[in-house]
Amino acid sequence: xxxxxxxxxxxxxxxxxxxxxxxxxxxxxxxxxxxxxxxxxxxxxxxxxxxxxxxxxxxxxxxxxxxxxxxxxxxxxxxxxxxxxxxxxxxxxxxxxxxxxxxxxxxxxxxxxxxxxxxxxxxxxxxxxxxxxxxxxxxxxxxxxxxxxxxxxxxxxxxxxxxxxxxxxxxxxxxxxxxxxxxxxxxxxxxxxxxxxxxxxxxxxxxxxxxxxxxxxxxxxxxxxxxxxxxxxxxxxxxxxxxxxxxxxxxxxxxxxxxxxxxxxxxxxxxxxxxxxxxxxxxxxx
Numbered sequence: 001x002x003x004x005x006x007x008x009x010x011x012x013x014x015x016x017x018x019x020x021x022x023x024x025x026x027x028x029x030x031x032x033x034x035x036x037x038x039x040x041x042x043x044x045x046x047x048x049x050x051x052x053x054x055x056x057x058x059x060x061x062x063x064x065x066x067x068x069x070x071x072x073x074x075x076x077x078x079x080x081x082x083x084x085x086x087x088x089x090x091x092x093x094x095x096x097x098x099x100x101x102x103x104x105x106x107x108x109x110x111x112x113x114x115x116x117x118x119x120x121x122x123x124x125x126x127x128x129x130x131x132x133x134x135x136x137x138x139x140x141x142x143x144x145x146x147x148x149x150x151x152x153x154x155x156x157x158x159x160x161x162x163x164x165x166x167x168x169x170x171x172x173x174x175x176x177x178x179x180x181x182x183x184x185x186x187x188x189x190x191x192x193x194x195x196x197x198x199x200x201x202x203x204x205x206x207x208x209x210x211x212x213x214x215x216x217x218x219x220x221x222x223x224x225x226x227x228x229x230x231x232x233x234x235x236x237x238x239x240x241x242x243x244x245x246x247x248x249x250x251x252x253x254x255x256x257x258x259x260x261x262x263x264x265x266x267x268x269x270x271x272x273x274x275x276x277x278x279x280x281x282x283x284x285x286x
Contacts (some may be wrong), residue, residue, distance in 0.1 A: 036137055096279035098154070101138040103129050103272045109162075110265025117261060118189060118254040120180060123272055124153035124221060124236075125244035133182070138274060145240035149280035152237050154230065156274040157218040158251055164203035164211040165264040166257060173254040174199040176219045181252050189254035197224060203255075203266070224249055227249055231277070240278070 044252045103121075111117035122129050126138040144151070164170050175181070175192035182188070193200050197219050204210035225247060230236050235246040255266050 002141045014065040028137045030249065037116055050217075059104055075076065078203070083202070093281055095281055096277055097148075098275065099144065099277050100273050101126060101140045101144075103136075103138045103274070104131060104269070105136075106267075106269040108165075108265045110263055111261055112263050113260050115258070115260060116163065116189065116254055116256050117265060118181070118252065119268075120250050120252040121270070121272065122248050123156045123176065123219070124249040124274060125238070125274065126151060126153070127238060127240070127242065127244045127273065129272065138272075140271075144278050145281060148278035149240055149282065150237055150278070151240055152231065152277045152279070153221055153245065153249075154275045154277060155218065155220045156249070156251075156272055157214065158273075159271045160215040160253065162203065162213050162215070162253075162255075163267045165206055165256075165267060166206050166261055167207065168257045169205050170203045170261075170266060171256045172201045172203055172213060173252075174201075174215050174216070174217070175250075175252045176217070176224060177180050177250045177252065178247070180248075180250055189252065189256070192252065193254070196206060219249065219251075257281060 063119060105121075105124075107119070109117050109119055119132065122131060125131075126141050129138060130135060130136045136179045136207060141151075162172055173193035174195035175195065176188070177192050177195075181192055190200075192198060197217060199215050199217065201213045201215060202210075203213055221236065222228060227233070233247075238245045251270075251272065253268065253270070255261070
């Protein structure tokens with residue numbers, strides 16, 4: 001309380017001194033000594049004392065108080081919003097922002113005449129997540145690309161709905177890997193699905209019931225690659241207008257039967273939701 005009163009006294013005394021210097025007209029004579037003495041003890045908590053204060057002095061006091069209060073709050077000279085004291089416009093977007101973007105795809109997973117059928121996605125490739133087709137992208141990427149030039153996936157979660165349309169039961173394998181599965185797809189699919197972040201399920205035949213399964217999972221990029229440099233290494237960085245990270249996280253799905261599959265295959269819908277950090281902000285101002 002004592003500190004507050006001391007600050008008010010100093011502020012008011014400063015205002016008096018300024019007014020005494022500026023008062024030069026005969027219409028508004030300078031305050032008398034007795035009025036100045038009243039100002040020395042005036043507090044914003046003592047409005048009764050303000051009655052005897054010269055009107056010009058009171059106006060000066062209010063202006064100085066308002067100006068300094070606005071500066072303490074980090075606003076403009078008179079407390080205005082949107083610009084600093086010299087009128088420089090503020091950016092309308094932060095330097096970086098974390099968001100979640102989805103990717104959804106539905107297709108028939110089939111490999112006519114073979115026991116195995118497989119499909120793989122780039123789960124951290126926002127610009128082109130489906131290398132089998134090309135020209136695809138995560139929903140919302142174009143909007144954020146108008147604001148930021150770079151992105152860095154931190155993690156992703158997936159949900160897979162699969163329904164067997166074959167007359168035989170099928171195994172379904174799901175894996176998350178740092179490598180694109182190639183070679184003997186059947187053998188490798190079983191191997192990768194047996195590792196961390198993998199899943200194996202059984203689907204019954206079309207006419208036998210239990211022909212549908214749902215597989216869910218969450219994958220931190222750092223855990224998948226076994227590194228703590230995901231947020232600093234340029235190899236985990238992508239360009240919003242044309243490239244995906246060099247270090248790719250692959251999400252794969254495979255089905256396998258005891259006999260060759262037909263064209264019916266398995267109906268699959270996959271949803272991938274990536275947690276992404278956008279940065280490299282373009283200069284956009286209000």
